[in-house]
Amino acid sequence: MGILIGIIAALLLAVAVFVANSSSETAPPAAGRTAIETRTLSPSQVEYRQRLQKLAASEPPKKLSPGAMCYEPAMIPDRLDYTCPACNTKTVLANPKPAHTAWELDACRRVLKTIKGLDIELTETGFCATCDPDAKQPVLGVRIRYAANKIHTVAPVTASDLQLIAEFVAGKDKHDTGPGGERPLRNYTKRLAELLGTGPLKK
Ligand SMILES: [Zn+2]
Incomplete structure (x- = not known):
C-alpha cells in the first residue's frame, strides 16, 4: 500500500x-x-504618408487667393429634417447644435462627391431616432476602405476635413477655406495623416 x-x-x-x-x-x-501589435498599413496609406511627408517639407505656394470680400455668411437653419438612408424614416433635428451638424452633413455630402480615387463614405451616427434611439447627439465621421479590406474610420469630421482630403488626393498644394481664402495645404498635413490613417508623420 x-x-x-x-x-x-x-x-x-x-x-x-x-x-x-x-x-x-x-x-x-x-x-x-510588440511585433504583433505593430500596425500594418496598406500600400496606399504608405504612399499617402510619403506624399504627406514631402508636402510638409515643401515650399508654400507663392500665390494664394485672399477669398471673397463680399461673402455672405450661410444661414444655419434652426431645424432640419433628416431622412435616414438606412431605414428611410424622417427625424426632425430641432436643437441648434444637431441642426448645425445636419447642415454640416449636407456640406459633407457635397464635398464627398468631389473626392476621386479613394473608397470613402460618410458615417452618420445618431441622426436617426429609429436606428439610434439612445444617441445623445449626431456625429459625422468617415470610413475609408483600403486594399485587402483594410478599414480606417475617423469621427467627428467636418466639411473642411473632407475638403482637405479632396485637395490632397487631387495632388493640390492649396486648401480652399471658402470665405477665408486659400491656405497652403502643407499646414494641414497632421490632420490629413489622422484623416487618412497613415500614422504620425516624422518631424
Ligand atoms: Zn434609420
Whole structure:
C-alpha cells in the first residue's frame, strides 16, 4: 500500500514538472508580442504618408487667393429634417447644435462627391431616432476602405476635413477655406495623416 502511494505521488510530481516546463516554453517572449501589435498599413496609406511627408517639407505656394470680400455668411437653419438612408424614416433635428451638424452633413455630402480615387463614405451616427434611439447627439465621421479590406474610420469630421482630403488626393498644394481664402495645404498635413490613417508623420 505504501509503495502504491509512493508511485502515485511520484507520477503526480512528474506530471506537475512536465506541465510547468511546457507552459514556460509556450509563453511568447515579450518582443514577439510588440511585433504583433505593430500596425500594418496598406500600400496606399504608405504612399499617402510619403506624399504627406514631402508636402510638409515643401515650399508654400507663392500665390494664394485672399477669398471673397463680399461673402455672405450661410444661414444655419434652426431645424432640419433628416431622412435616414438606412431605414428611410424622417427625424426632425430641432436643437441648434444637431441642426448645425445636419447642415454640416449636407456640406459633407457635397464635398464627398468631389473626392476621386479613394473608397470613402460618410458615417452618420445618431441622426436617426429609429436606428439610434439612445444617441445623445449626431456625429459625422468617415470610413475609408483600403486594399485587402483594410478599414480606417475617423469621427467627428467636418466639411473642411473632407475638403482637405479632396485637395490632397487631387495632388493640390492649396486648401480652399471658402470665405477665408486659400491656405497652403502643407499646414494641414497632421490632420490629413489622422484623416487618412497613415500614422504620425516624422518631424
Ligand atoms: Zn434609420
